[in-house]
Amino acid sequence: MVSRLRARISHRLAAASVAVLASAALSLPARAAGTLNVLTWCDHEDPSLLQPFEAANGVKVNFKDIGSTADALAILGQSKPGDWDVIVMDETDTGRLERMGLLAPLEKADYPFATIPAAIANPKLTSVDGTLYTVPEKFGYNTVAFNTTAVSPAAMDDIQAAWDPKYKGRVAVYDYYVPEIQYAAIALGMNPDTITPADFPALKAKLLALKANAAMVGDVTTVQQALTTGAVDILVGGGEWVTAGIQTDSPNLTYTIPKQGGIRWQQGLGIFAASKDKPLGVKFIQYILSPAGQAKLATSSCYWGMPANTEAALTPAQKTDLRWDDQPGYIKDSFPYLQMTPALDKQLQALWAEVMQGK
Amino acid sequence: MRKPPAGLLFALPAVAWIGLFFLIPVLVMAGYSLHPLNDSGAPGPLSLADYAAFFAEPAYVQALIDSVITTLVVTLASTLLAYPFAWCIACVVPKRYQRIALIAAILPFWTSYVVRSYAWLLALSPVGAVNKVLLALHVVSHPLMFAYNPQATEFGFVHFFLMLNTLTIYASLVQINPRYELAARDLGASALRGFLTITLPLSIPGVAVGAFLTIVLCIGDYVTPQILGGFRELLLPQLIMMQIQRQLDLPMASAMSLLLTVLVALAYLALQRWLRIARL
Numbered sequence: 001m002v003s004r005l006r007a008r009i010s011h012r013l014a015a016a017s018v019a020v021l022a023s024a025a026l027s028l029p030a031r032a033a034g035t036l037n038v039l040t041w042c043d044h045e046d047p048s049l050l051q052p053f054e055a056a057n058g059v060k061v062n063f064k065d066i067g068s069t070a071d072a073l074a075i076l077g078q079s080k081p082g083d084w085d086v087i088v089m090d091e092t093d094t095g096r097l098e099r100m101g102l103l104a105p106l107e108k109a110d111y112p113f114a115t116i117p118a119a120i121a122n123p124k125l126t127s128v129d130g131t132l133y134t135v136p137e138k139f140g141y142n143t144v145a146f147n148t149t150a151v152s153p154a155a156m157d158d159i160q161a162a163w164d165p166k167y168k169g170r171v172a173v174y175d176y177y178v179p180e181i182q183y184a185a186i187a188l189g190m191n192p193d194t195i196t197p198a199d200f201p202a203l204k205a206k207l208l209a210l211k212a213n214a215a216m217v218g219d220v221t222t223v224q225q226a227l228t229t230g231a232v233d234i235l236v237g238g239g240e241w242v243t244a245g246i247q248t249d250s251p252n253l254t255y256t257i258p259k260q261g262g263i264r265w266q267q268g269l270g271i272f273a274a275s276k277d278k279p280l281g282v283k284f285i286q287y288i289l290s291p292a293g294q295a296k297l298a299t300s301s302c303y304w305g306m307p308a309n310t311e312a313a314l315t316p317a318q319k320t321d322l323r324w325d326d327q328p329g330y331i332k333d334s335f336p337y338l339q340m341t342p343a344l345d346k347q348l349q350a351l352w353a354e355v356m357q358g359k
Numbered sequence: 360m361r362k363p364p365a366g367l368l369f370a371l372p373a374v375a376w377i378g379l380f381f382l383i384p385v386l387v388m389a390g391y392s393l394h395p396l397n398d399s400g401a402p403g404p405l406s407l408a409d410y411a412a413f414f415a416e417p418a419y420v421q422a423l424i425d426s427v428i429t430t431l432v433v434t435l436a437s438t439l440l441a442y443p444f445a446w447c448i449a450c451v452v453p454k455r456y457q458r459i460a461l462i463a464a465i466l467p468f469w470t471s472y473v474v475r476s477y478a479w480l481l482a483l484s485p486v487g488a489v490n491k492v493l494l495a496l497h498v499v500s501h502p503l504m505f506a507y508n509p510q511a512t513e514f515g516f517v518h519f520f521l522m523l524n525t526l527t528i529y530a531s532l533v534q535i536n537p538r539y540e541l542a543a544r545d546l547g548a549s550a551l552r553g554f555l556t557i558t559l560p561l562s563i564p565g566v567a568v569g570a571f572l573t574i575v576l577c578i579g580d581y582v583t584p585q586i587l588g589g590f591r592e593l594l595l596p597q598l599i600m601m602q603i604q605r606q607l608d609l610p611m612a613s614a615m616s617l618l619l620t621v622l623v624a625l626a627y628l629a630l631q632r633w634l635r636i637a638r639l
Binding site: 067068069070073074096099100169173175211215216217218219222225226229230231232341342343345346349350352353354356357358 | 396398399400416417418419421422425477480481484485486487504506507585586589590591592593598601602603604605606607608
């Protein structure tokens with residue numbers, strides 16, 4: 001889900017990154033003894049999550065909300081080395097930040113990798129050249145969310161359903177191009193892990209067909225609003241991040257992973273190479289990965305998602321909402337975000353722009 | 360040695376303001392745009408590559424064209440709707456009620472721009488108030504798609520800029536001496552001819568200022584197309600945000616932003632003959 005998912009509560013539509021740039025100079029952390037400075041997404045900001053760590057360690061967590069890795073880079077560009085200790089990030093960016101020399105290597109033995117599913121602990125996402133740089137903490141899916149009172153759950157098991165003329169005008173598409181392009185790749189029978197520019201013509205045609213069948217394409221807030229108000233019945237790119245937190249109010253909204261597969265988002269924690277208090281950063285990651293920390297993170301007031309640690313102390317009801325028992329199958333059926341070079345990322349962005357401009 | 364004219368000294372604060380908050384930022388942006396990111400994400404050597412990349416990608420050029428078209432449509436529509444509204448307030452509504460009428464006209468400004476866009480989305484969506492009324496009245500048999508398209512974006516814009524244009528046109532109209540038109544009527548001109556030959560030409564500065572402000576604000580707006588447009592077309596500000604949100608590609612975003620600045624400058628040149636802000 002990356003950037004805009006984290007922005008859902010504050011729906012920082014226009015100002016997002018620009019505001020971060022403009023305010024960066026004013027947002028430098030007050031580096032003080034007993035302070036851990038964290039660049040974080042909104043799901044780490046609940047006092048109930050942070051206070052136990054602060055009390056146990058006698059420190060204050062000074063966090064700065066970011067919506068994406070780009071936001072973090074903007075803030076780092078305005079900060080002194082060592083101003084920030086820990087970053088919450090999309091693990092698809094682990095290699096990118098490591099190549100920029102921003103991340104400190106981590107010791108695998110410090111973290112509960114024994115209770116993290118192997119696919120989530122995948123070194124492709126967490127490590128560079130065999131060295132660990134980020135620890136997975138939460139994940140979920142960009143697949144298909146839908147209204148069970150309007151469409152048949154069985155029909156949604158087929159990834160082609162969103163392209164079915166039967167649902168014309170009843171489909172919304174989440175506007176983050178990476179998972180959407182990968183989702184179209186799955187629908188075309190391609191491997192979404194190995195997309196190259198040679199695949200672009202077919203992907204463009206498939207995405208244009210999806211757009212033609214859809215009522216709208218929109219950011220997190222807009223597509224979620226469309227699904228919850230009944231303006232659309234199907235959300236391509238949706239998942240538990242749309243439906244899990246509102247099960248009580250909207251039990252008719254659910255999600256599934258089609259039999260052909262889906263896309264899996266995954267966020268992790270890293271420590272900055274320039275951090276002046278790496279041991280405290282390690283303790284913070286250990287706390288977030290603890291059963292108690294994982295339960296609170298998974299059910300954050302900002303958005304829900306699956307905890308990476310299978311020992312998360314969730315209640316049975318929370319596990320039901322998160323489809324705990326289905327996760328092994330879901331993980332098997334889903335692909336992580338594409339590992340991209342900056343050049344491929346720009347090409348995908350241009351492809352998405354062509355689709356958005358296409359009729 | 361000649362002393363600098365006193366007028367120049369008085370102008371210094373304004374010049375300093377423009378230099379600090381316009382010229383220097385534009386120059387910084389231009390500098391950024393000339394150093395495209397290299398493969399490691401760092402600014403590369405001096406190059407026009409990002410400008411070339413922009414014009415080589417048809418979807419990007421189309422976004423530029425769509426931004427211009429949307430801005431022109433919105434400017435024209437909001438001016439055409441605002442003029443009679445402003446004229447009624449200035450020339451028909453009794454003086455003692457004009458203040459109330461103006462307050463009523465600007466009331467929508469008191470709501471946040473984002474909230475107003477979402478409010479329109481709630482009204483125009485397939486399950487929104489407009490469709491509910493049409494369905495209840497059996498005017499339509501199924502919901503119509505008023506939202507999530509370029510027309511919805513234009514509608515949201517026009518609602519906002521209608522108020523802005525009303526104010527600038529009203530300000531221009533109330534400054535026109537009513538005796539000019541009365542004299543024309545005394546000399547045998549019809550009411551329509553008096554309006555067309557006296558009032559309308561004299562109110563053009565207000566129209567031009569409103570149109571220019573509409574162009575400046577509309578062409579750079581990201582919120583309304585993002586909420587109401589449904590990505591049926593991509594406008595340049597949305598494309599600029601795409602460059603920043605994922606890659607923090609400030610050089611490409613700067614290049615695109617400078618193109619927007621050039622468009623605004625062209626609009627200024629086109630309208631400068633009538634732009635007499637001091638008269639408002």
